[in-house]
Amino acid sequence: MSGAAAIEVRGLRREFRVRQGMFAAPKRVIAVDDVSFSVPAGSVLGVVGESGCGKSTLARLILGLLEPSAGDVLVDGQRLGGMDRRARARLIQPVFQDPFASLNPKRRVRDIVAMPLIAQGTIGTAEIARRVAEALERVGLSPDQGGRFPAQLSGGQRQRVAIARALVLRPRIVVCDEPTSALDVSVQAQILNLLAELRRDLGLTYLFISHNLAVVEHIASEVAVMYLGRIVERAESERLFAAPRHPYTRALLASVLTPEPGLGVPDVGLGDIMPDPANIPPGCRFHPRCPVAVAKCSTETPRPASDAAGLVECHLA
Amino acid sequence: MSALLEVQDLRVTIGSTAAVRGASLAVNKGETHCLVGESGCGKSITALSVMGLLPRGAKRETTALRFAGEEIGHFGEREMSRLRGDRMAMIFQEPMTSLNPAYTVGSQMTEVLRRHRGTPRAQAVDRAAELLARVGITAPGLRLGQYPHQLSGGLRQRVMIAMALMCDPELLIADEPTTALDVTVQAQILRLLATLQKDLGLGILLITHDLGIVARVADRVSVMYAGEVVESAPTATLFAAPEHPYTRGLLSCVPVPGKVKRDEPLGSIPGVVPRMRPGFTGCGFRDRCGQASPACEGTLPRQQAGPDHELLCTLAPGWHGRNAA
Ligand SMILES: Nc1ncnc2c1ncn2[C@@H]1O[C@H](COP(=O)(O)OP(=O)(O)OP(=O)(O)O)[C@@H](O)[C@H]1O
Ligand SMILES: Nc1ncnc2c1ncn2[C@@H]1O[C@H](COP(=O)(O)OP(=O)(O)OP(=O)(O)O)[C@@H](O)[C@H]1O
Ligand code: SF4
Ligand SMILES: [Mg+2]
Numbered sequence: 001m002s003g004a005a006a007i008e009v010r011g012l013r014r015e016f017r018v019r020q021g022m023f024a025a026p027k028r029v030i031a032v033d034d035v036s037f038s039v040p041a042g043s044v045l046g047v048v049g050e051s052g053c054g055k056s057t058l059a060r061l062i063l064g065l066l067e068p069s070a071g072d073v074l075v076d077g078q079r080l081g082g083m084d085r086r087a088r089a090r091l092i093q094p095v096f097q098d099p100f101a102s103l104n105p106k107r108r109v110r111d112i113v114a115m116p117l118i119a120q121g122t123i124g125t126a127e128i129a130r131r132v133a134e135a136l137e138r139v140g141l142s143p144d145q146g147g148r149f150p151a152q153l154s155g156g157q158r159q160r161v162a163i164a165r166a167l168v169l170r171p172r173i174v175v176c177d178e179p180t181s182a183l184d185v186s187v188q189a190q191i192l193n194l195l196a197e198l199r200r201d202l203g204l205t206y207l208f209i210s211h212n213l214a215v216v217e218h219i220a221s222e223v224a225v226m227y228l229g230r231i232v233e234r235a236e237s238e239r240l241f242a243a244p245r246h247p248y249t250r251a252l253l254a255s256v257l258t259p260e261p262g263l264g265v266p267d268v269g270l271g272d273i274m275p276d277p278a279n280i281p282p283g284c285r286f287h288p289r290c291p292v293a294v295a296k297c298s299t300e301t302p303r304p305a306s307d308a309a310g311l312v313e314c315h316l317a
Numbered sequence: 318m319s320a321l322l323e324v325q326d327l328r329v330t331i332g333s334t335a336a337v338r339g340a341s342l343a344v345n346k347g348e349t350h351c352l353v354g355e356s357g358c359g360k361s362i363t364a365l366s367v368m369g370l371l372p373r374g375a376k377r378e379t380t381a382l383r384f385a386g387e388e389i390g391h392f393g394e395r396e397m398s399r400l401r402g403d404r405m406a407m408i409f410q411e412p413m414t415s416l417n418p419a420y421t422v423g424s425q426m427t428e429v430l431r432r433h434r435g436t437p438r439a440q441a442v443d444r445a446a447e448l449l450a451r452v453g454i455t456a457p458g459l460r461l462g463q464y465p466h467q468l469s470g471g472l473r474q475r476v477m478i479a480m481a482l483m484c485d486p487e488l489l490i491a492d493e494p495t496t497a498l499d500v501t502v503q504a505q506i507l508r509l510l511a512t513l514q515k516d517l518g519l520g521i522l523l524i525t526h527d528l529g530i531v532a533r534v535a536d537r538v539s540v541m542y543a544g545e546v547v548e549s550a551p552t553a554t555l556f557a558a559p560e561h562p563y564t565r566g567l568l569s570c571v572p573v574p575g576k577v578k579r580d581e582p583l584g585s586i587p588g589v590v591p592r593m594r595p596g597f598t599g600c601g602f603r604d605r606c607g608q609a610s611p612a613c614e615g616t617l618p619r620q621q622a623g624p625d626h627e628l629l630c631t632l633a634p635g636w637h638g639r640n641a642a
């Protein structure tokens with residue numbers, strides 16, 4: 001197997017104009033700010049970071065659901081920009097957090113799963129039925145459940161429907177945006193096991209977004225940490241969890257409350273200033289919260305430093 | 318030690334749902350008791366029962382509901398509202414449930430004290446500023462003049478905690494207070510609650526679905542499933558020697574960094590949480606339980622699995638063959 005990149009992102013940037021009041025001047029929010037990375041075929045890149053740091057925006061850019069303000073996305077070596085929508089659907093598919101919002105409530109499960117096949121416009125009815133049945137079985141849904149409506153299923157079963165729909169075109173890449181965040185712990189484990197099994201059996205590549213670091217550690221081979229639109233650290237999963245290099249990564253890891261009694265709640269040392277994407281601080285964008293910042297952190301922007309261990313963007317790393 | 322809060326055999330029915338089916342628990346003074354369980358198992362309804370805030374149409378029965386030794390089960394709305402916000406306070410997942418968007422933080426905080434204690438305004442403002450500082454808010458004077466929507470989620474949650482503390486309550490019920498927050502802010506808020514509890518001798522009933530939170534903050538844990546408390550024990554005991562098949566399953570489901578190798582499956586519990594109808598008898602977990610037997614359809618024995626360790630299950634403690642080490 002070659003190490004060809006399934007996803008490659010170069011200088012990717014996306015801005016939004018937001019108005020914070022009816023008469024306020026529109027402000028510029030840089031949701032994804034000059035991000036570059038590549039994901040080797042067959043691997044899982046986990047993306048973590050706080051609410052609003054740009055994870056979903058990044059996912060939507062890679063899925064082609066959002067136009068970049070600058071930069072490029074290459075999927076399986078091809079530029080996403082000019083790609084035909086149907087060709088794109090055969091290559092890359094999403095699984096979102098809230099399966100209820102993304103499933104048409106008026107359609108039966110098997111029709112929902114058939115939609116991507118029908119949209120291709122070239123696949124016969126018998127073949128569609130066969131592939132839908134195969135996809136449902138693959139995700140552990142019975143033919144009987146295929147005849148139900150989304151409202152008649154539990155949250156975990158609905159997420160299985162969303163996964164079946166994502167897989168029915170046999171894509172190479174699946175972008176999962178918080179796929180288990182809305183689920184109960186016992187059901188989350190079922191879905192994580194299913195996603196891991198599918199990846200192994202079908203040789204899929206995942207971009208896996210979650211705010212739950214323990215979940216990411218369990219499934220991702222590599223992890224990217226986002227802060228206010230930038231990837232501030234990226235490393236192989238074991239390495240990142242064993243030896244985080246960026247102060248923000250260290251704070252994130254410190255705040256993971258593992259079920260080990262007696263350890264108490266750690267002091268993450270971040271203060272009470274919250275990041276505002278409409279007001280990105282000068283210098284290092286993390287400096288107002290950084291427990292180890294030095295003078296130049298508030299004036300000089302650190303450059304990303306790459307080496308064999310990965311990437312880190314901090315003056316002190 | 319006599320309990321600060323004692324709930325015995327609580328049953329709540331809402332329409333065609335048996336939301337709570339005989340739950341008992343006790344919170345001691347100065348103790349954090351965590352009530353843990355998955356969505357819909359009855360955690361919030363249990364808390365709201367204690368506060369006298371159940372939704373309209375809910376029917377509540379208990380054999381005892383005692384606060385600081387006094388039976389309050391028969392209290393009407395007038396007596397309950399005198400207790401609420403004064404000797405017992407509650408905070409919610411969504412701070413805007415307790416904050417009014419139309420009033421400043423300062424006026425809402427002082428109002429509590431003026432209503433319950435008739436404290437003069439200037440004194441109430443001082444107390445509010447002191448508490449905001451106490452919950453780690455820098456520039457409390459500025460925050461007092463702001464409206465809730467001008468604050469971040471983490472700050473709002475701190476304001477709500479400060480407001481709950483205005484009258485120096487003995488009992489604080491916190492229903493998923495950090496679920497909507499980022500992990501870094503969650504850790505900060507939980508640390509704050511732990512400090513406050515120690516300093517003020519608060520009894521806390523903390524509701525969560527997160528076993529990580531339970532392990533780190535609880536003195537005692539009650540595990541709820543389908544409206545019942547199925548297991549209750551001191552925290553160290555519950556994590557070291559869980560007995561109920563649901564507790565054991567739940568613990569194996571949680572990914573812990575460094576514990577289960579990537580691509581090795583996590584433990585999981587097959588099936589989904591059932592919805593309970595009134596009249597359902599026996600163990601609510603039996604359809605998902607690998608150990609179920611016909612006896613699980615009958616009345617379940619309440620067993621002592623060890624000192625201070627209660628189990629609601631037909632299996633004998635130690636059934637899983639662990640070697641006491
Ligand atoms: N369509 C949009 N219009 C305006 N601003 C947007 C839009 N989408 C995202 N943003 C802004 O871009 C920033 C990044 O948002 P994004 O949804 O990517 O964050 P996230 O990391 O996925 O957060 P969460 O963990 O809460 O899902 C935020 O400040 C958000 O408000
Ligand atoms: N206002 C209501 N009307 C009708 N049924 C309700 C109401 N509130 C709760 N219930 C039902 O009562 C049961 C217990 O709900 P409760 O809110 O206590 O669960 P929970 O354990 O707090 O769950 P979560 O973790 O999702 O907050 C559920 O079956 C729920 O659907
Ligand atoms: S550059 Fe400075 S402020 Fe930024 S993370 Fe590193 S030490 Fe902290
Ligand atoms: Mg998002």
Ligand SMILES: [Mg+2]
Binds near residue numbers: 360361362492
């Ligand atoms: Mg609840």
